Amino acid sequence: MTENGAQIAWQPCVIDEIVQQTPSIKSFFLRLSKPFAHIAGQHVDVRLTAPDGYSAMRSYSIASSAISSPTVELAIERLPDGEVSPFFHDVAAIGDEIELRGPLGGHFLWPEPAIDPVLLIGAGSGLVPLMAMIRQRGALAQVVPTALLLSARTAEDVLFSKELHSIEVSDPAFVLALAITREKPIRPSDFARRIDGAMVQEILARLPRKPTQVFVCGSNGFVNIATEGALLAGLDPSIVKTERYGG
Numbered sequence: 576m577t578e579n580g581a582q583i584a585w586q587p588c589v590i591d592e593i594v595q596q597t598p599s600i601k602s603f604f605l606r607l608s609k610p611f612a613h614i615a616g617q618h619v620d621v622r623l624t625a626p627d628g629y630s631a632m633r634s635y636s637i638a639s640s641a642i643s644s645p646t647v648e649l650a651i652e653r654l655p656d657g658e659v660s661p662f663f664h665d666v667a668a669i670g671d672e673i674e675l676r677g678p679l680g681g682h683f684l685w686p687e688p689a690i691d692p693v694l695l696i697g698a699g700s701g702l703v704p705l706m707a708m709i710r711q712r713g714a715l716a717q718v719v720p721t722a723l724l725l726s727a728r729t730a731e732d733v734l735f736s737k738e739l740h741s742i743e744v745s746d747p748a749f750v751l752a753l754a755i756t757r758e759k760p761i762r763p764s765d766f767a768r769r770i771d772g773a774m775v776q777e778i779l780a781r782l783p784r785k786p787t788q789v790f791v792c793g794s795n796g797f798v799n800i801a802t803e804g805a806l807l808a809g810l811d812p813s814i815v816k817t818e819r820y821g822g
Contacts, residue, residue, distance in 0.1 A: 585622065585676045590669050591646055597732050600700055601664060602638065602650045610645035611678055613637055615685040615711035616704045616790070616818075619647070619677030623662055633659040636703040636792075636818070637678065640710035650734060652700035683790065683818045685711055689719040691787035694778065694810075696770065696801045698726035701793030702734045704818060708790070709749070713742065722750035722786075724778050726770055726797065728757040750781045770800060772807025779808060786810070792818040 592604040617637055624630040638648040653664040667673075685708040686693070695705040702725055712721060727733045733753060743751040753765040754774060760767055766774055779785060789810060791801045798817050805815055 583676050583679065585674045587672050588675045590667060590671045590673070593667070593669060596650060596734055599732070600650055600652045600734055602648050603663060603667065604646050604648050605673070605675065606646050607675070613639075613641050613647075613678035614687075615641050615707035616683045617678040617680040617707075618704070619649070619675050619679060621649070621659065622674040622676075623659055624674070631658045633657075634679070636707065638703045638706050638710075640707060640714045642711060642714035650700055650703045650706075683792070683816050686788055689715075689717045692720040692722070692782045692784055694775075694782070694786040694789045694805070695721065695723045696725075696775075696789070696791045696805065697723070698770075698793035698797045698801075699732070700734065701797065701818070701820060704792055705790060706735055706738075709739075709742065713746070718748050720748045720750075720782050720784075722752070722778050722782050724752050724754065724770060724775065724801075726754040726756065726793070726801075728755070730755060730758070730761065750778065752778050752781070770797075770804050772804045775801075775804045775808035775810075779810075787814055789815045790818070791815060793820065795819050 586609045588605040588607055590603055591606045594602040596602050618634050620632055620634050622630055622632045635649045635651060638650045651660050651663045654660045697705045739751055742749050753760060754770050755765060755767055756769055789805055791798050798819050802815055802817060806812060
């Protein structure tokens with residue numbers, strides 16, 4: 576595979592750490608044999624090869640800030656009918672070696688320089704590239720107004736929950752709103768329904784002015800609903816960028 580004309584080769588990586596983030600999502604910290612620089616929003620391909628030669632490949636967004644170490648973080652959601660994610664959740668162990676290539680992707684990227692307000696909308700593991708953007712923003716000490724509207728079934732299913740709430744408390748330019756769909760939310764600033772146009776409109780009111788870039792990431796169905804909500808809230812389709820996961 577090539578990226579911007581350059582050949583992106585496969586490289587072996589070692590799993591240094593595994594962290595259970597939510598009931599269905601684990602973070603895997605992979606030590607690269609050939610470290611690379613990436614931009615928040617990019618992804619990597621992961622390839623697993625069985626003893627009989629059969630191989631399976633999937634793409635996963637990088638959760639790490641671009642300002643990071645030779646170790647990259649992938650937060651992988653376990654899909655019951657998946658071919659690769661069950662291996663990571665049920666078989667993979669610290670010290671295991673896997674193949675990886677990247678970074679890949681040139682469309683769904685945190686803006687540099689980051690000046691105007693940004694709206695991030697995600698669900699489940701769709702938060703991963705958005706979290707990389709939030710982390711990069713923090714690592715560079717950027718004060719660009721940023722709002723994250725995150726959908727989850729329950730509070731327990733909110734990925735990187737402690738980190739997000741910590742950023743919200745320490746950074747007045749960061750707005751966090753949760754759309755909890757299967758239980759009553761604890762905070763009055765959150766919502767007890769699926770994302771819709773009225774919800775997006777309310778989040779926009781929490782920013783000092785309208786965003787010039789909107790990033791939406793999640794399953795195909797979620798991206799369709801969230802994008803429709805953004806358009807119903809009056810945002811220009813040209814500023815909306817989407818990243819879709821299968822399923």
